[in-house]
Amino acid sequence: MRMVTHKDLDIWKMSMDLVERVYRITQAFPKGELFGLIAQIRRAAVSVPSNIAEGAARNSKKEYLQYLYISLGSLSEIETQVLISQRLGYLNDPDILEQVEHLRRMLLNFIKYVKGKAV
Numbered sequence: 001m002r003m004v005t006h007k008d009l010d011i012w013k014m015s016m017d018l019v020e021r022v023y024r025i026t027q028a029f030p031k032g033e034l035f036g037l038i039a040q041i042r043r044a045a046v047s048v049p050s051n052i053a054e055g056a057a058r059n060s061k062k063e064y065l066q067y068l069y070i071s072l073g074s075l076s077e078i079e080t081q082v083l084i085s086q087r088l089g090y091l092n093d094p095d096i097l098e099q100v101e102h103l104r105r106m107l108l109n110f111i112k113y114v115k116g117k118a119v
Contacts, residue, residue, distance in 0.1 A: 006049075006056035010106065011107055011110050012052045014102075017099075018099060018100070021096060022042055022078070023042060023045075025093055029085070037084065037085060037088075041082070041085070044081060047071065049071075051074065052067065054067050055071075061115075068110065072108070072111070079100050082100070083097075
């Protein structure tokens with residue numbers, strides 16, 4: 001019998017897709033943003049699946065939820081950084097905001113699910 005891990009979660013898989021997308025789109029940003037906006041948005045993107053994984057490895061529901069909320073906060077960071085990138089003319093990809101919002105809804109539903117689960 002195979003043990004279920006974070007890698008089996010759709011939210012983890014989708015957040016990994018978001019990381020790939022963020023890395024691809026930020027390659028076209030001005031090189032002057034390498035240590036600014038590029039680093040910031042990439043760090044936030046990597047944080048989402050990383051915190052889902054770390055939370056899943058914890059041994060209490062309270063800790064798991066804490067890490068899921070950190071992932072949720074990182075999604076808000078990404079949304080803000082995408083909006084900034086659009087305002088600066090670095091990014092013309094409106095679909096990424098839809099992807100972030102879809103992932104946010106899924107994560108909120110997963111948080112509700114985890115909250116309702118027995119310890």
